[in-house]
Amino acid sequence: xxxxxxxxxxxxxxxxxxxxxxxxxxxxxxxxxxxxxxxxxxxxxxxxxxxxxxxxxxxxxxxxxxxxxxxxxxxxxxxxxxxxxxxxxxxxxxxxxxxxxxxxxxxxxxxxxxxxxxxxxxxxxxxxxxxxxxxxxxxxxxxxxxxxxxxxxxxxxxxxxxxxxxxxxxxxxxxxxxxxxxxxxxxxxxxxxxxxxxxxxxxxxxxxxxxxxxxxxxxxxxxxxxxxxxxxxxxxxxxxxxxxxxxxxxxxxxxxxxxxxxxxxxxxxxxxxxxxxxxxxxxxxxxxxxxxxxxxxxxxxxxxxxxxxxxxxxxxxxxxxxxxxxxxxxxxxxxxxxxxxxxxxxxxxxxxxxxxxxxxxxxxxxxxxxxxxxxxxxxxxxxxxxxxxxxxxxxxxxxxxxx
Amino acid sequence: xxxxxxxxxxxxxxxxxxxxxxxxxxxxxxxxxxxxxxxxxxxxxxxxxxxxxxxxxxxxxxxxxxxxxxxxxxxxxxxxxxxxxxxxxxxxxxxxxxxxxxxxxxx
Amino acid sequence: xxxxxxxxxxxxxxxxxxxxxxxxxxxxxxxxxxxxxxxxxxxxxxxxxxxxxxxxxxxxxxxxxxxxxxxxxxxxxxxxxxxxxxxxxxxxxxxxxxxxxxxxxxxxxxxxxxxxxxxxxxxxxxxxxxxxxxxxxxxxxxxxxxxxxxxxxxxxxxxxxxxxxxxxxxxxxxxxxxxxxxx
Numbered sequence: 001x002x003x004x005x006x007x008x009x010x011x012x013x014x015x016x017x018x019x020x021x022x023x024x025x026x027x028x029x030x031x032x033x034x035x036x037x038x039x040x041x042x043x044x045x046x047x048x049x050x051x052x053x054x055x056x057x058x059x060x061x062x063x064x065x066x067x068x069x070x071x072x073x074x075x076x077x078x079x080x081x082x083x084x085x086x087x088x089x090x091x092x093x094x095x096x097x098x099x100x101x102x103x104x105x106x107x108x109x110x111x112x113x114x115x116x117x118x119x120x121x122x123x124x125x126x127x128x129x130x131x132x133x134x135x136x137x138x139x140x141x142x143x144x145x146x147x148x149x150x151x152x153x154x155x156x157x158x159x160x161x162x163x164x165x166x167x168x169x170x171x172x173x174x175x176x177x178x179x180x181x182x183x184x185x186x187x188x189x190x191x192x193x194x195x196x197x198x199x200x201x202x203x204x205x206x207x208x209x210x211x212x213x214x215x216x217x218x219x220x221x222x223x224x225x226x227x228x229x230x231x232x233x234x235x236x237x238x239x240x241x242x243x244x245x246x247x248x249x250x251x252x253x254x255x256x257x258x259x260x261x262x263x264x265x266x267x268x269x270x271x272x273x274x275x276x277x278x279x280x281x282x283x284x285x286x287x288x289x290x291x292x293x294x295x296x297x298x299x300x301x302x303x304x305x306x307x308x309x310x311x312x313x314x315x316x317x318x319x320x321x322x323x324x325x326x327x328x329x330x331x332x333x334x335x336x337x338x339x340x341x342x343x344x345x346x347x348x349x350x351x352x353x354x355x356x357x358x359x360x361x362x363x364x365x366x367x368x369x370x371x372x373x374x375x376x377x378x379x380x381x382x383x384x385x386x387x388x389x390x391x392x393x394x395x396x397x398x399x400x401x402x403x
Numbered sequence: 404x405x406x407x408x409x410x411x412x413x414x415x416x417x418x419x420x421x422x423x424x425x426x427x428x429x430x431x432x433x434x435x436x437x438x439x440x441x442x443x444x445x446x447x448x449x450x451x452x453x454x455x456x457x458x459x460x461x462x463x464x465x466x467x468x469x470x471x472x473x474x475x476x477x478x479x480x481x482x483x484x485x486x487x488x489x490x491x492x493x494x495x496x497x498x499x500x501x502x503x504x505x506x507x508x509x510x
Numbered sequence: 511x512x513x514x515x516x517x518x519x520x521x522x523x524x525x526x527x528x529x530x531x532x533x534x535x536x537x538x539x540x541x542x543x544x545x546x547x548x549x550x551x552x553x554x555x556x557x558x559x560x561x562x563x564x565x566x567x568x569x570x571x572x573x574x575x576x577x578x579x580x581x582x583x584x585x586x587x588x589x590x591x592x593x594x595x596x597x598x599x600x601x602x603x604x605x606x607x608x609x610x611x612x613x614x615x616x617x618x619x620x621x622x623x624x625x626x627x628x629x630x631x632x633x634x635x636x637x638x639x640x641x642x643x644x645x646x647x648x649x650x651x652x653x654x655x656x657x658x659x660x661x662x663x664x665x666x667x668x669x670x671x672x673x674x675x676x677x678x679x680x681x682x683x684x685x686x687x688x689x690x691x692x693x
Contacts, residue, residue: 005530005534005537005543072415073415096427116549156419157420168549170549173549174546174572175533175534175546176533176542176543193415194415195415195417196418196419196424196426197428198415204430204431205429209427209429219425222424222425222426270572273570273571273572356573357573358571358573
């Protein structure tokens with residue numbers, strides 16, 4: 001192993017190389033581009049034995065790696081934001097075909113208006129597609145999840161594609177130390193590619209042809225069963241990775257100081273770091289708060305969240321996305337699992353890269369706790385933490401006057 | 404379980420799934436939609452004297468309904484021919500004629 | 511211990527690379543570090559910023575640096591365009607690329623003529639003197655953030671052997687030449 005200093009994007013590229021990926025195809029989009037740029041460089045220099053296939057769109061990029069994967073190659077692509085939306089049809093196709101595959105998603109806001117900064121809307125937009133969806137907090141974790149993704153996706157209990165989520169700029173363009181293992185160590189840990197079927201000129205079957213409606217429904221159930229099985233696989237892979245490389249994260253949820261907590265912050269992605277710092281300060285003030293960081297939004301960590309819900313006085317959820325006309329997507333899952341057992345607040349914050357600092361998290365968490373302590377059960381499904389320049393002002397005052 | 408060599412340095416293993424698994428795979432089989440010959444409004448008729456055994460009709464038929472015989476002469480499988488007329492269109496010597504079907508008698 | 515830095519420069523001068531090299535040098539010494547650009551579209555010639563954090567504990571923070579301990583200014587014209595002292599912590603310091611004078615209203619400003627050093631050594635790309643490695647030499651002299659050897663190693667890794675030699679020379683020269691600015 002070597003400690004390198006890498007951006008989140010380069011960390012992903014190194015993991016892809018070490019996983020001995022054979023086919024890479026992608027279309028450039030900020031802030032993803034440097035992942036495939038690095039991979040192109042590695043292939044060009046002969047450091048990586050793979051094919052880089054250039055395409056005219058993200059839809060074709062995923063179609064291409066899907067084809068390569070169907071033919072038996074370990075394949076990888078990466079995208080973000082509008083690129084991810086553009087390939088949305090293929091996203092469903094790959095999962096429906098039960099084809100193991102790994103894609104990095106550098107989560108970024110969706111336009112209009114144009115915005116290249118962090119936001120989870122693009123990745124949550126893929127929530128229901130049958131992909132396993134993970135979210136990294138640090139560059140190191142983006143590296144680790146990428147390696148793990150191949151093993152999870154290619155497990156015969158799973159056979160589903162997996163997304164590795166890492167955040168625009170905050171991880172993708174920030175350099176930080178990353179522990180990169182040797183090829184030999186990775187080869188010892190990552191088994192050769194396994195997949196349920198291979199399509200070749202010799203095979204005499206068709207994928208995706210029209211089927212009876214009843215069979216279609218059974219195929220949908222089989223994806224759901226694989227998701228359920230993936231929970232155990234993810235935990236197993238996390239443990240075995242920990243044993244081999246010394247980093248174990250706790251499976252689907254990473255808990256910090258949850259054991260004795262009265263209140264829990266549920267959050268996903270890099271701003272979990274700020275949340276972890278916030279609870280240190282809150283604890284000094286006598287608020288016993290823990291952080292449950294969601295590492296996998298699919299499969300949803302139902303059991304872990306349910307267990308927390310039954311023993312705390314309240315849960316505050318931080319969403320960096322909105323399901324317009326409803327609530328934050330993370331909140332919706334938490335609320336379903338909690339099922340009225342404890343107080344809840346769903347905070348929507350940080351959209352389009354709006355900075356959320358430790359102080360913001362402390363403020364809304366403290367306010368929530370004080371409210372619960374005073375009023376008893378609190379249910380606030382939608383709490384917009386507005387950006388500093390607009391907070392506390394009447395909305396009619398802050399809106400620009402075009403008319 | 405089988406092995407599928409894709410490059411000199413990597414193989415992939417086909418391993419059966421270990422959970423309830425139902426992939427959208429299907430095998431092509433004759434008559435999956437029943438005998439499609441009745442879908443025709445026109446039938447191709449081969450004029451054997453004109454046929455030069457070039458096999459273009461056999462190659463182009465989308466339904467595999469041209470039967471190739473040992474001497475490369477051809478026949479139509481009327482059980483499955485949908486009457487699309489591609490064979491007649493590609494025939495370079497006009498040896499295939501499309502004749503109206505008269506299901507249930509002359510109209 | 512947590513030290514936060516802000517780099518001011520112009521697009522193309524290497525402010526981001528300077529922050530990255532510094533972070534690498536700290537990691538070589540077994541410390542934890544981060545470096546990142548100001549998150550926005552960067553254009554050659556326009557004022558840009560980059561940030562770095564160095565700590566003896568793993569860094570969980572991902573917010574921007576608002577209150578830097580140290581500000582590094584790669585271009586003498588920048589202080590006329592932006593307030594480089596903004597948010598700087600009390601007792602902080604500023605390292606400025608300047609022949610010797612500072613027009614920054616702040617106590618501790620150190621000057622080094624990084625442009626001259628770069629030109630003398632032929633570190634010019636597309637007509638632009640590349641001042642980032644020189645300014646790092648001045649920075650580590652006045653801040654003692656990392657050792658000279660660590661910075662040398664980081665420059666070698668980051669820029670490759672061919673470019674490293676001259677850049678290390680620039681860094682060492684600036685290390686020796688940096689002094690408090692005249693007012």
